[in-house]
Amino acid sequence: MPPFATPPVPPMRITFDARMEPSGPVLTRRMSDLRGLFADTAAWEAALAEDPVVYEVASSPVPEAEGELPQSITTIHPGRVGGEFHMTKGHIHPRPRGEIYLGLSGVGGLLLFDGDKPQWIPMEPGTIGYIPPGWAHRSVNTGDEPYRFLAVYPGDAGHDYDWVLRNGMGYRVLSGADGPLLRPF
Numbered sequence: 001m002p003p004f005a006t007p008p009v010p011p012m013r014i015t016f017d018a019r020m021e022p023s024g025p026v027l028t029r030r031m032s033d034l035r036g037l038f039a040d041t042a043a044w045e046a047a048l049a050e051d052p053v054v055y056e057v058a059s060s061p062v063p064e065a066e067g068e069l070p071q072s073i074t075t076i077h078p079g080r081v082g083g084e085f086h087m088t089k090g091h092i093h094p095r096p097r098g099e100i101y102l103g104l105s106g107v108g109g110l111l112l113f114d115g116d117k118p119q120w121i122p123m124e125p126g127t128i129g130y131i132p133p134g135w136a137h138r139s140v141n142t143g144d145e146p147y148r149f150l151a152v153y154p155g156d157a158g159h160d161y162d163w164v165l166r167n168g169m170g171y172r173v174l175s176g177a178d179g180p181l182l183r184p185f
């Protein structure tokens with residue numbers, strides 16, 4: 001017997017479709033799901049009229065359970081809200097667990113925050129961004145095309161989104177004349 005109770009998952013070959021996304025469920029996050037995250041509240045409210053899809057997360061069939069290593073591919077569509085680039089909600093793992101991101105297409109960045117100092121890792125196809133345990137993380141599309149990355153994380157990590165609403169992420173990532181501009185919160 002395994003030392004913990006999880007639904008059994010067989011070894012599996014996970015295939016990618018033409019968009020390089022795993023074939024599992026897709027979670028769609030629209031502008032209205034990102035309440036309280038962009039600095040320019042008026043610009044965010046104006047964007048609600050169309051309520052565009054900001055990002056999609058396609059998951060593999062591996063469950064989020066202790067001992068498993070689920071994966072997902074996130075696509076952040078290009079765009080800005082009051083000069084701030086489209087981004088994920090961001091979260092911290094309630095159980096301190098590391099995570100790996102691999103850039104697949106487009107350009108973006110991985111913003112990390114430990115509650116004290118923020119870190120920024122530019123991401124492009126082939127870049128691995130390592131998220132150590134205890135660091136909140138958010139991904140940002142800093143380009144004009146969809147930014148897509150693979151995430152692999154321990155299945156018991158969990159997602160705490162309120163931590164980011166309470167503490168912020170240390171930086172806001174804005175569009176600047178010479179590329180992304182990191183403005184302290």
Ligand SMILES: O=P(O)(O)OC[C@H]1O[C@](O)(CO)[C@@H](O)[C@@H]1O
Pocket residue numbers: 057072073074088089090091099137138150151153159
């Ligand atoms: O969970 P968020 O902050 O919306 O960001 C989405 C991305 O982060 C993950 O939750 C993994 O950390 C994935 O599901 C996805 O890669």
Ligand SMILES: [Fe+2]
Pocket residue numbers: 091093099137153
């Ligand atoms: Fe995570």
